[in-house]
Amino acid sequence: MLFFSFFKTLIDHEVTVELKNDIRIRGVLKSVDQYLNIKLDNIQVVDELQYPHLSAVKNVFIRGSVVRYVHLPSGSVDVNLLEDATRREAANQAGKGK
Amino acid sequence: MENLSISDHPPPPPGYQHQQQQQQQHGGAPPPGGQGMPHGHHPHPHPHPSLGRPPQPQHHPAQMFTTAAQLLDLTDKKLMVALRDGRKLLGILRSWDQFANLVLQNTKERIFVPPNTAGPDQTKGLYADIERGIFLVRGENVLLLGEIDLDKDDDAPPGYELADRKLVEELAKQKKQQDKLKEKKKVRKLGVEGFEGENLGEMLL
Numbered sequence: 406m407l408f409f410s411f412f413k414t415l416i417d418h419e420v421t422v423e424l425k426n427d428i429r430i431r432g433v434l435k436s437v438d439q440y441l442n443i444k445l446d447n448i449q450v451v452d453e454l455q456y457p458h459l460s461a462v463k464n465v466f467i468r469g470s471v472v473r474y475v476h477l478p479s480g481s482v483d484v485n486l487l488e489d490a491t492r493r494e495a496a497n498q499a500g501k502g503k
Numbered sequence: 504m505e506n507l508s509i510s511d512h513p514p515p516p517p518g519y520q521h522q523q524q525q526q527q528q529h530g531g532a533p534p535p536g537g538q539g540m541p542h543g544h545h546p547h548p549h550p551h552p553s554l555g556r557p558p559q560p561q562h563h564p565a566q567m568f569t570t571a572a573q574l575l576d577l578t579d580k581k582l583m584v585a586l587r588d589g590r591k592l593l594g595i596l597r598s599w600d601q602f603a604n605l606v607l608q609n610t611k612e613r614i615f616v617p618p619n620t621a622g623p624d625q626t627k628g629l630y631a632d633i634e635r636g637i638f639l640v641r642g643e644n645v646l647l648l649g650e651i652d653l654d655k656d657d658d659a660p661p662g663y664e665l666a667d668r669k670l671v672e673e674l675a676k677q678k679k680q681q682d683k684l685k686e687k688k689k690v691r692k693l694g695v696e697g698f699e700g701e702n703l704g705e706m707l708l
Contacts, residue, residue, distance in 0.1 A: 409568070413568060436567060436572070438568050438569050438570045438572075444573050458660070461658070464649070465647050465648065466573055466647060466649075470643070
């Protein structure tokens with residue numbers, strides 16, 4: 406659930422989602438759910454002419470399973486906090502395993 | 504799960520009801536289903552630790568972050584659905600579930616052929632629509648759903664023009680064949696180098 410929570414902190418930031426079919430879509434992150442399905446608003450497709458089917462589309466719901474990368478604005482990521490959270494999550498997981 | 508939307512209220516915690524009624528009597532409650540306003544911002548005239556809802560780290564209601572809430576906002580809208588096999592469907596979303604299984608009504612399949620597929624004198628891309636009727640799409644095959652901007656819906660995509668369906672179908676078939684061969688070559692070369700590729704044997708379009 407860590408990354409679900411993490412993405413929730415990025416709501417209303419502009420991100421670029423790269424799909425497994427190489428399409429890159431930039432837009433404002435509007436929502437995310439437990440499968441890391443992503444909803445973007447005001448989208449812009451990088452290399453738009455190659456993907457004519459997206460020309461009339463203004464917001465997208467992207468299925469989490471087809472996402473390869475999410476490019477984040479570095480300014481909006483608190484790296485220390487994320488490190489802490491990651492360790493805490495790892496410790497919790499280890500605790501559960503015993 | 505039925506009545507979730509980004510613009511809905513989260514259910515009030517017990518003890519909150521009373522306060523809300525008071526607010527309504529004073530005409531202070533916003534109209535239901537108001538657009539876009541985060542609802543974590545109700546004025547609490549008499550904040551009291553046992554009455555107010557628990558403090559939320561963000562100003563978004565929790566149920567906004569479910570598949571259901573995301574898809575609910577797209578229900579009954581005209582969508583472009585891109586599938587894993589490369590098909591593009593345009594239709595009205597009528598029903599769905601948490602796996603993004605979808606029911607689409609009045610579906611058209613739109614096929615595209617990029618410029619120069621038929622030869623160097625084909626400067627514009629071509630597209631055509633095929634009526635398909637009702638579609639039930641299994642969620643795993645969905646790449647993305649796009650809400651269509653109705654203002655732009657009637658315009659052809661930039662650099663593309665409507666063409667005869669038979670012609671576009673034929674060209675699309677050719678193009679697919681070429682792409683398949685190219686992909687095969689690429690996978691073989693990568694395989695020699697020890698790469699396994701994330702979608703080996705299955706090209707995502």
